Amino acid sequence: MSLNKYLDVSPEVAAAVAAGKPVVALESTIISHGMPYPQNVETALKVEAIIRENGAVPATIAILGGRLKAGLTPKEIEYLGKQGTAVHKASRRDLAVLCARGEDGATTVTTTMIIAHMAGVQIFATGGIGGVHRGAETTMDISADLEELSQTQVMVVCAGAKSILDLGLTLEYLETHGVPVIGYGTEELPAFYTRKSGFAVDYRIDTPEELAAAFKAGLDMGLKGGMLVTNPIPEEYSMDPAVINKAIDEAVAEAKAQGIHGKETTPFLLAKIKDITGGDSLDSNIQLVFNNARLAARTAVELCRL
Template structure:
């Protein structure tokens, strides 16, 4: 077994919870540094942690600070990530060793949050939306590392679906090829981040946190090494019009193509552009879906903890 102790720094509260089989929920930090403006990013991050506590679990915001893989950040560290913003490196799998070796900072994506959560022994992770296969990927080969990580890291990821800027059909095909189950919480249709509708179906509809926890624990007992993706639709009152979002995304993608924006810059560019086109409504939708996912993740983590005690 690999010894991560030189690089991994687990917050004492989180370490105690893991040791005593208490529920823990991992949270990413890219949404803090790259997803929202300051101070809204810090306010949102702290509220997400409160929501998780209110629902009986321990929050563990994950980041890389001075080369240390942090499983649980202090309020001061969250403030630092929020204030520094895009000055913090956006850290995917390819960046992890470089940032750790050079004692640099990194805001973790879905990929690196899953990795560090798994290293620390955290089983449940709440995020906004996952990355996926980008539109036009048949030419650009632009496919998020999130999908590969879901294929090989046994963490349950709760999200509001794949980001609406993506090719959702190809994203589902990619996950199917890699054996990753896509579960819909109370829905047969894949939610598309800002909207509850996409026109694509998930693999299975699941109606309770207890059932989701049972599926995860069964996967662990079977020795399956892939993650499980839970798609949780944005609350109805915050869901944006499907056609409006599609129009905004198409405009944003066309402009990105004209400007030759690609690689790790494309997702933040497109999300910012959609925010501008929708008059800022997409930012509020983004915040509300993150709160919704945090609550569900905490409830699942509590059920996983109960099942693990049996």
């Protein structure tokens, strides 16, 4: 059956993919669930502008009226920003029902990868991926992002896994599922708000050209799954590890006390950390997304040259 029954690719994105031009996918959960309006819309449009400045076409991804969308208009981004958390946070398990019901969904890392792959987009920039939550040995709370990375051929450029997670177990899960974890200019896994975590990545790569070459080799070999590129937050926006770790511990304790679990966990923790840090964590979050967009666009440009 034709994907056109469910998928709408914007004319600009479709033309770029058809012509072999660089395209970078962007998620929409960061718009609806990641920050307040109008900052969410301003940030989303700025990220798209950064991708254009670095030679690629942005493809912000979402589900609108039951349609899988690869490439949103500014009006559609504005709509998502205003709707905020009223929009479903859509993971893989939600796609079929939302499409069948004609409902809206903001895409997580998982669903952005799926829709990007359907649309022929190979590189995706985000803030941080989900992972294995603290205490997952009893709760089994593991993000679908990790499973998607093991089966969908998309390069994900991020600032590491969010430091609200169990980073050691997250890396073990990725290793078990054969996902290469690349450190861009670093041998240590970045921890989202901070540049270091104490955990080693699989490989250090220092240029967009080498990133593109490694990803292309995997595509050429038909290897199942994607590639995770972890790009440290710029030094000037990196937070003091002691401050952010204290805020995370407080937020995790409060989430446990309130019985927060499942897909509500990450938005709750990020909002609580923002409050505890007086908004500094949100500023860092925005800057690391900008940084990842630049690297993803430059890598997409290099991939198109191969």
